[in-house]
Structure formats: structure tokens, C-alpha cells
Amino acid sequence: MRLSHAQALLDTSFLGMKEGAARMYEPEDLRFDKRLSAVWLEYRWYVHERGLAEVFVKWKRVEKEACAQEEVSVLRIHLLGHSAMLTERAQRVLEVGLPSPGRLLDLFGSDGVKRECSAAGATGITLEHWPHPAPQPLLPEETFQALSAVLVDPGASFEERHEAVDRLCRERSPRVVHTLLAALEVGPSLSALRRLSEWGEPGALPHLERALAAVAPDNPADLWALTALQRRLQAWKATTLAGEPAM
Structure with missing residues (x-):
């Protein structure tokens, strides 16, 4: 599926749905011209009621003027929150392709995400239903305190902080949000910001904006990643979940 066709498919499938944040279309932003990657990216965020559909499109990093005719390799939609309407619209995109087991699914662990896959020619289409917030067993107090101590230790390494975030977030609770x-x-902590953005935690926005302001001009990779997380949180604010606790 060519990029122009994929974009038209998304426009048609989500017609009438509000976009909760500005799209990110990488070829149009000069800041990302030097991002070291073999692909171009486009992100969109559709919102409806208590739900968010995050769209991810990837294609080969060809000359900008050739993008429209380039084959899309990945078209992925993340469904977060609660919106039957967004789910139905995302299914329209999935049904354009033929059912497929998904070439990369073996790389994903048991993360609770339900994935449906199809293929439209060389384009892999994946619909991901991210798990809804639900009561979960609390970590043992000793474990929780030990992991929390790592995150508030200025001397902790990147790897230690990343592992602590990953283990803490097995418990989705207000105390974990507070700790992050x-x-x-x-x-x-990019991993903490990423998880808080998945949960729609508005308290992470000031931290994201501070991190964005600190990104060096010669670091377009972090600039892209942080901007995408910022847009995701902005989109969450446009849903009817805004103002409610993330848990």
C-alpha cells in the first residue's frame, strides 16, 4: 500500500473523529532531517469519548518528494481507553488487508496487549488493543520500597532506573504514579515518561516539556520520541477521561 493510499484510508476510516493533537509527519519537519533512521514516520492521535487511537505509519526513508508513492511497511493502531467507535473505525483499516499472523509478534512478550494483524500487499497492518486499567495485586512492600529507592537515587544508572520502572509498573496504582x-x-527517564503517557497521566506533561526544552539540537531521535509522548498526553487531555485519575 502506497503512503498516499494509506493516508487516504486513515482519513476515510476516521472521518468525523477528532484529532486530539497535531499530527507528526516527519518529512515536513526540518528538525528531523538528520535523524539517523532507514525510515520516515507519521503519527496521528484520534480521540472519542474516553478513548484514544494512536496511529503509527512507517515507510522507507526515500527522497521527500517520492514519499507519496513509497510502499508503507508498517501501519499500526494502538487503541487505549474506552471507545467502541474508535475500535470500529480501526477495524475498517485492519479489514483492508488479508488476515495475517503478524511477522513480528514473536518479539512481543506477554504484555496483555491483544493484537490483530492483516497484510495489504507489503504493508503489515496491526491493531493493538491495550489493556484497560484494572485492579492489580500490589507488589510486596519491601520490593516496592527498594524499586522506589532506585528511582529517587541521583546516582542510579540508566539501566537501573529503566529496570526499576519496568518492575514497578507491573503494579498500576496511584502510588506507582506518585513514585514515577x-x-x-x-x-x-524516558521509560517513566512513556509509561505515564500510556496511562494518560497529566502530571507528566510538565516533565515532558522540561525534557523537550533540554534536548540538544543534534539529538533528533530524542526530540522525536519526546514530542510523540507530549502529543499523546495532549490527546489524552482531549478525551472525556481528562480530569479523572489515571488509575
Whole structure:
């Protein structure tokens, strides 16, 4: 499926749905011309009621003027929150292709995400239903305190902080949100920001904006990643979940 066709498919499938944040179309933004990658990217965020559909499109990094005719390799939609309408619209995109087991599914662990896959020629289409917030067993208090201590330790390494975030987030609870936000007061953590953005936690926005302001001009990879997380949180604010606790 060519990029122009994929974009038209998305426009048609999500017709009438509000976009909660500005799209990110990489070829149009000069800041990302030097991002070291073999692909171009486009992100969109559709919102409806209590739900968010995050769209991810990837194609070969050809000359900008050739993008429209380039074959899309990946078209992926993340469904977060609660919206039957967005689910139905995303299914329209999926049904354009033929059912497929998905070439990369073996790379994903048991993360609770339900994935449906199809293929439209060389384009792999994936619809991901991300798990809804639900009561979960609390971590043992000793484990929780030990992991929290790592995150508020200015001397902790990147790897230690990343592992602590990953293990803490097996418990989705207000105390984990509080701990992640406290960790961001100590220092930046892309993994913490990513998880808080998945949960729609508005308290992460100031930390994201601070991290964006600190990105060096010669670091377009982090600039792209942080901008995408910022847009995701902006989109969450446009849903009817805005103002409610993330848990």
C-alpha cells in the first residue's frame, strides 16, 4: 500500500473523529532531517469519548518528494481507553488487508496487549488493543520500597532506573504514579515518561516539556520520541477521561 493510499484510508476510516493533537509527519519537519533512521514516520492521535487511537505509519526513508508513492511497511493502531467507535473505525483499516499472523509478534512478550494483524500487499497492518486499567495485586512492600529507592537515587544508572520502572509498573496504582513523578523530579527517564503517557497521566506533561526544552539540537531521535509522548498526553487531555485519575 502506497503512503498516499494509506493516508487516504486513515482519513476515510476516521472521518468525523477528532484529532486530539497535531499530527507528526516527519518529512515536513526540518528538525528531523538528520535523524539517523532507514525510515520516515507519521503519527496521528484520534480521540472519542474516553478513548484514544494512536496511529503509527512507517515507510522507507526515500527522497521527500517520492514519499507519496513509497510502499508503507508498517501501519499500526494502538487503541487505549474506552471507545467502541474508535475500535470500529480501526477495524475498517485492519479489514483492508488479508488476515495475517503478524511477522513480528514473536518479539512481543506477554504484555496483555491483544493484537490483530492483516497484510495489504507489503504493508503489515496491526491493531493493538491495550489493556484497560484494572485492579492489580500490589507488589510486596519491601520490593516496592527498594524499586522506589532506585528511582529517587541521583546516582542510579540508566539501566537501573529503566529496570526499576519496568518492575514497578507491573503494579498500576496511584502510588506507582506518585513514585514515577517523584523520580522525574530527580532526573529524566524516558521509560517513566512513556509509561505515564500510556496511562494518560497529566502530571507528566510538565516533565515532558522540561525534557523537550533540554534536548540538544543534534539529538533528533530524542526530540522525536519526546514530542510523540507530549502529543499523546495532549490527546489524552482531549478525551472525556481528562480530569479523572489515571488509575
